[in-house]
Amino acid sequence: MNDDVIVIGGGLAGLTAASLLAKRGLQVTVIDKSYNPGGSCGTFKRDGAIFDQGSSMLFGFGEHGFNAHRFVFNCLEEPIDVIKNRILYCVTFEGHRIHFYDDIEKFIVELSAVFPSQKRNIARFYHDMRKIYQHVMVENPNYASADEADRKSSLKSLLRHPVSYARFLSYLNKSAKQLLQKYFDDPEIFKFFDKLTSSYCYATVEESPAILAAVMFVDNHVGGSYYPAGSTVYLPGKLEKVIEEHGGTMIGEKEVVSILFENGKPVGVELDDKRKLYAETIVYSGTVWNLYGKLIPSKETTADRIAWAQNLVPTFPSVILYAVVDKEVIPEDTEVVELLVGNPNAVDESEVTAYIHSIDDKTLCSENQHVIMAIGPSLETWEGLTKRQYEAKKKKEEERLLSVLENRFPGIKKHVQHVEISSPRTIERYTMKNGGAVAGPKQMLGQHMFKRLHIRSEWDTLFCCGESTVMGTGTPTVTTSAISAANAVLKKKGLKPFVYEPDRKQYVRIVDAPYTADRLFEGYLDEEKKIMREASRCLFCEHPLCSEGLHFDIRGIMRRVNVGNFTGAWNLASDYAGESALIAACQQRCAQNGLQGKPVEIVEVIHYLKKRGENRGLKPNL
CATH class of the missing domain: 3.30.70 (Alpha-Beta Plaits)
Structure with missing residues (x-):
C-alpha cells in the first residue's frame, strides 16, 4: 500500500512538515540516515552528560515577533517547555563584552557605549528596522516562505503600511553593507555587523542580502532566544511523537539513494537496503547538492539544473x-x-x-x-x-x-x-x-531568496523544505519552509492549510531558569514520570550492547519514552513485549551497568508499555 507522503530527511524541517501533514490525517513515512531524528537539532550523551549536536540557540518560540516554532506547536496541539535565555548572547569584540538584550532600547545603549560617535545613528537604524519589522512581519503573521506567500494577505499588509513595504522590498537585491552605509560612517562598526551577519547567516555584510539582515538584526531582540527544557532532544522528539500518534512511520538508519520516477514524475524512493517505497507526494528536506547530485537521476532533469545546483557556494565547513x-x-x-x-x-x-x-x-x-x-x-x-x-x-x-x-x-x-x-x-x-557546511548554501547576494530551491519543484509530486530553500539558514526559517511545504501539499490535496489564528490555544510554556531535574516531566502522572525518568537514563548508545544482534530497538524505545511518546515506543516494543527472558538479558548488557553499577530498568519500561498498550486496546505492531 502506498503512503500519501514520503519525507526524505528527519531533520527539523522534515519532521515539522511530516508532523503537520500527519496531524491533517495523511499517511506519512519519514526516512532518515541517522538512528536519532533531528539532524543538527539532535543530542548525544557521554557518561551521562548531554550534548547538543549543533542547533541549540533557538529562536521563534517567543510570544512576540516571528515565532514559527510556537505556531507549529500550537497547530500540533503538542505541549513543550522552553527556557528563555536571559539575554540573546554576548559578543566579545575588541575588548568589549556587548550584551544582546531582548530589550532593544537597552541594547542600543550598550552598543552606543562601544561606538559613541555612532550613538544617534545606532538608535535611528534600529528604530527604523524595528518599525519595518513590526509592519511587515508581526502585525499580520504569515508563516509562509516568500515563494508561497498568500497574495491576499500580502496585499492587505501592503495597503496598511505601503511605505514600510516599499522600503522592505527595496532591500531585496541590496547588500547589508549598502543598507548600513545609509546610517553609519565608522569603519569599525561595519566590522561589528560583519560578525553579526556571519553568525546569523554565515556571510559578511557585503555578501548578506539587506532584506534578510534587516529582519535578523531586529527579530532576535523582539522574540528572544530559547532552549528546550531538558535538552534539544525534546524538539525533534515531540515532532516525532505527533507523527507516530497520528499513524505515521519513522524509518531510521536507512538512506534514500534514489528518487524513483514514472512517466517523468517522482513516485517513490529507493533505500540503501534495496527497498522501494511509493507515495503520491514526496517532501525532500536535504541539501540541494544531494538532490541534484545523487537522488534525481540525471536523465530526469537537465544539465543546466545540475550545474546550477553544484555551483551554489556553500557556507564554511x-x-x-x-x-x-x-x-x-x-x-x-x-x-x-x-x-x-x-x-x-x-x-x-x-x-x-x-x-x-x-x-x-x-x-x-x-x-x-x-x-x-x-x-x-x-x-x-x-x-x-x-x-x-x-x-x-x-x-x-x-x-x-x-x-x-x-x-x-x-x-x-x-x-x-x-x-x-x-x-x-x-x-x-x-x-x-x-x-560539513552546517548551513547549506550561503545566503548571499546572487543565490538568495528566489534563486534557491523553491518549495515547489519542477514536478508537482516533489516538494522541498530546509536550509537550501528560499528561507535559508536558521531554525525558524527551516521551520517556516516546512510549514510552507506542508501547506502546499495540503492545498494540492484539497485539505485545510495551517494558518495563523489569533485565538489559538497556546502550547508553548516558558519555564524559569535554572531548570532542574526535579522539574522534568511536569504535567505527567506519577507512574508516567517514574518510567520517563528511568528511560532518560539511557545513553542512546551509537552501538548499543543491550540489543546487539537483535532487531529490537531498545535505544529508540527509551528515547521515545523519555519525551512522552508512548505510542511510538509501544510500536517498537510490542513485538518483544512477551519475551521476558530476552528483555532481562538485554538489561544485563546495558552500558549503565559498567558506568553507574545499575542498568536502565528495561524490563520495567517494557512491562509498563505492555500494560499501557493493553489498557488502551493497542494492538502489537505486526
Missing part, C-alpha cells in the same frame, strides 16, 4: 568541540551563548561561538560540571587524509579551539573532564551536510 569542564572554571557572569571574536578584520578560524546551556539547564550534566559546545569555521583540508593524519588534524583543532576558549575562560584547559571534536567529515557523516 564547521568544526565543533564538545567538552565537559569543571564548573568552577566558568565565571558567574558568563552568558549561555558567547560569540568570541578573535580577528575583527575578517571571518576566520578565530571566530568561535560557545554554547553553555548548562548554566540555565541543570539537567544536562552533574552539579559540579558544565557542558560546552564550541563551533566555528574550519579552513583546513579534511579530504584525502590517512587515518593517522586525520586524527592528528582533529587533535590540532581540539588544541586550537581550547586555546580560543582559554582566552575567555583562563585555566579551562586544566579543567577539562572530557573533550572530543566533530570535524566537517563527522558532520557530513551524521547529517549528510555536504563538506
Whole structure:
C-alpha cells in the first residue's frame, strides 16, 4: 500500500512538515540516515552528560515577533517547555563584552557605549528596522516562505503600511553593507555587523542580502532566544511523537539513494537496503547538492539544473568541540551563548561561538560540571587524509579551539573532564551536510531568496523544505519552509492549510531558569514520570550492547519514552513485549551497568508499555 507522503530527511524541517501533514490525517513515512531524528537539532550523551549536536540557540518560540516554532506547536496541539535565555548572547569584540538584550532600547545603549560617535545613528537604524519589522512581519503573521506567500494577505499588509513595504522590498537585491552605509560612517562598526551577519547567516555584510539582515538584526531582540527544557532532544522528539500518534512511520538508519520516477514524475524512493517505497507526494528536506547530485537521476532533469545546483557556494565547513569542564572554571557572569571574536578584520578560524546551556539547564550534566559546545569555521583540508593524519588534524583543532576558549575562560584547559571534536567529515557523516557546511548554501547576494530551491519543484509530486530553500539558514526559517511545504501539499490535496489564528490555544510554556531535574516531566502522572525518568537514563548508545544482534530497538524505545511518546515506543516494543527472558538479558548488557553499577530498568519500561498498550486496546505492531 502506498503512503500519501514520503519525507526524505528527519531533520527539523522534515519532521515539522511530516508532523503537520500527519496531524491533517495523511499517511506519512519519514526516512532518515541517522538512528536519532533531528539532524543538527539532535543530542548525544557521554557518561551521562548531554550534548547538543549543533542547533541549540533557538529562536521563534517567543510570544512576540516571528515565532514559527510556537505556531507549529500550537497547530500540533503538542505541549513543550522552553527556557528563555536571559539575554540573546554576548559578543566579545575588541575588548568589549556587548550584551544582546531582548530589550532593544537597552541594547542600543550598550552598543552606543562601544561606538559613541555612532550613538544617534545606532538608535535611528534600529528604530527604523524595528518599525519595518513590526509592519511587515508581526502585525499580520504569515508563516509562509516568500515563494508561497498568500497574495491576499500580502496585499492587505501592503495597503496598511505601503511605505514600510516599499522600503522592505527595496532591500531585496541590496547588500547589508549598502543598507548600513545609509546610517553609519565608522569603519569599525561595519566590522561589528560583519560578525553579526556571519553568525546569523554565515556571510559578511557585503555578501548578506539587506532584506534578510534587516529582519535578523531586529527579530532576535523582539522574540528572544530559547532552549528546550531538558535538552534539544525534546524538539525533534515531540515532532516525532505527533507523527507516530497520528499513524505515521519513522524509518531510521536507512538512506534514500534514489528518487524513483514514472512517466517523468517522482513516485517513490529507493533505500540503501534495496527497498522501494511509493507515495503520491514526496517532501525532500536535504541539501540541494544531494538532490541534484545523487537522488534525481540525471536523465530526469537537465544539465543546466545540475550545474546550477553544484555551483551554489556553500557556507564554511564547521568544526565543533564538545567538552565537559569543571564548573568552577566558568565565571558567574558568563552568558549561555558567547560569540568570541578573535580577528575583527575578517571571518576566520578565530571566530568561535560557545554554547553553555548548562548554566540555565541543570539537567544536562552533574552539579559540579558544565557542558560546552564550541563551533566555528574550519579552513583546513579534511579530504584525502590517512587515518593517522586525520586524527592528528582533529587533535590540532581540539588544541586550537581550547586555546580560543582559554582566552575567555583562563585555566579551562586544566579543567577539562572530557573533550572530543566533530570535524566537517563527522558532520557530513551524521547529517549528510555536504563538506560539513552546517548551513547549506550561503545566503548571499546572487543565490538568495528566489534563486534557491523553491518549495515547489519542477514536478508537482516533489516538494522541498530546509536550509537550501528560499528561507535559508536558521531554525525558524527551516521551520517556516516546512510549514510552507506542508501547506502546499495540503492545498494540492484539497485539505485545510495551517494558518495563523489569533485565538489559538497556546502550547508553548516558558519555564524559569535554572531548570532542574526535579522539574522534568511536569504535567505527567506519577507512574508516567517514574518510567520517563528511568528511560532518560539511557545513553542512546551509537552501538548499543543491550540489543546487539537483535532487531529490537531498545535505544529508540527509551528515547521515545523519555519525551512522552508512548505510542511510538509501544510500536517498537510490542513485538518483544512477551519475551521476558530476552528483555532481562538485554538489561544485563546495558552500558549503565559498567558506568553507574545499575542498568536502565528495561524490563520495567517494557512491562509498563505492555500494560499501557493493553489498557488502551493497542494492538502489537505486526
